[in-house]
Amino acid sequence: DAKTTQPNSMESNEEEPVHLPCNHSTISGTDYIHWYRQLPSQGPEYVIHGLTSNVNNRMASLAIAEDRKSSTLILHRATLRDAAVYYCILKQGANNLFFGTGTRLTVIP
Amino acid sequence: NAGVMQNPRHLVRRRGQEARLRCSPMKGHSHVYWYRQLPEEGLKFMVYLQKENIIDESGMPKERFSAEFPKEGPSILRIQQVVRGDSAAYFCASSQGFAGNTIYFGEGSWLTVV
Numbered sequence: 518d519a520k521t522t523q524p525n526s527m528e529s530n531e532e533e534p535v536h537l538p539c540n541h542s543t544i545s546g547t548d549y550i551h552w553y554r555q556l557p558s559q560g561p562e563y564v565i566h567g568l569t570s571n572v573n574n575r576m577a578s579l580a581i582a583e584d585r586k587s588s589t590l591i592l593h594r595a596t597l598r599d600a601a602v603y604y605c606i607l608k609q610g611a612n613n614l615f616f617g618t619g620t621r622l623t624v625i626p
Numbered sequence: 627n628a629g630v631m632q633n634p635r636h637l638v639r640r641r642g643q644e645a646r647l648r649c650s651p652m653k654g655h656s657h658v659y660w661y662r663q664l665p666e667e668g669l670k671f672m673v674y675l676q677k678e679n680i681i682d683e684s685g686m687p688k689e690r691f692s693a694e695f696p697k698e699g700p701s702i703l704r705i706q707q708v709v710r711g712d713s714a715a716y717f718c719a720s721s722q723g724f725a726g727n728t729i730y731f732g733e734g735s736w737l738t739v740v
Contacts, residue, residue: 551728560630560717560731561669613659613682614719614729616669 521605526621529595537590537620539605544585549608552579552590554601555619561604564590600624629653630732631700632718638738645705645712647735651720657681658701659719659729660693669717675701676723708739 522540529535541550551566565572565579567588572579578591592599604619629652639645651658660672674682675695686693690708695701705712719731 553731555669560734561719563728563730566728608729613671613674615671616661618668 521607521617523603523605523617523620525618526623528623528625529592530625531597532594535592535595535599535622537592537603537605537622538587539589540587541605541607542586544607545609547609550579550581550585550588551606551608551614552577553604553606553614553616554599555604556598556601561616562601564603566608595622595624597624597626630718630720630730632716632732632735634735635733636736636738638740639708640740641709642707645708645737647703647705647716647718647737649701649703649718649720649732651701651718652730655720655722655730657721657723658695659721660701660703661717661719661731663715663717663734665714672703705737708737710739713737713739 549566549568552564553561554564555561565574565577567579567581580589602619602621604616606614608614631650633648637645656677658675661669662672663669671685673686673693677695678697690706692704715734715736717731717734719729721727721729
């Protein structure tokens with residue numbers, strides 16, 4: 518399973534943008550970059566995914582480096598409900614997801 | 627997330643009893659995955675199934691654990707002769723199974739072994 522590296526924790530002030538980094542230097546050409554988040558006592562929630570181009574959806578934006586060795590999840594305006602553990606995962610084909618330790622995001626009111 | 631249905635949400639079993647966890651995938655999804663999360667730890671992959679077939683069970687403990695996804699009905703994760711160390715949250719997920727598709731998770735089943 519391809520490996521990703523994320524900071525253990527980050528803090529953000531409420532209503533400010535948050536940039537969550539992820540390094541995946543061993544990514545292969547067919548790996549998709551997926552982001553999930555997990556709130557306490559809940560199942561992982563899909564956030565966004567991409568292959569090569571930057572992606573936007575109602576929850577977040579995903580910026581993928583040109584060499585695909587890193588990516589950044591962008592929350593445009595953090596709210597208290599965004600406090601969670603965020604996982605960056607490389608997904609190969611139809612296979613399952615391998616979760617790392619993720620980044621614990623704390624949002625300060 | 628709301629589309630994958632797991633039950634029961636909470637289950638208490640005495641040591642030595644059996645636990646059965648059920649998962650109904652999202653409509654149109656034929657691939658099911660089971661994950662386990664021990665207290666204060668990350669999610670660990672257990673098993674990946676397609677209808678009537680086990681695709682990958684590399685994360686399943688060799689004894690006492692089994693999973694099935696029959697042609698009709700939900701996927702079942704079965705734990706025989708439970709021990710205290712089996713206490714965890716068990717998450718089911720489903721997908722359509724093609725490259726680049728999204729895997730959606732259920733809310734989990736919390737097993738407590740007393």
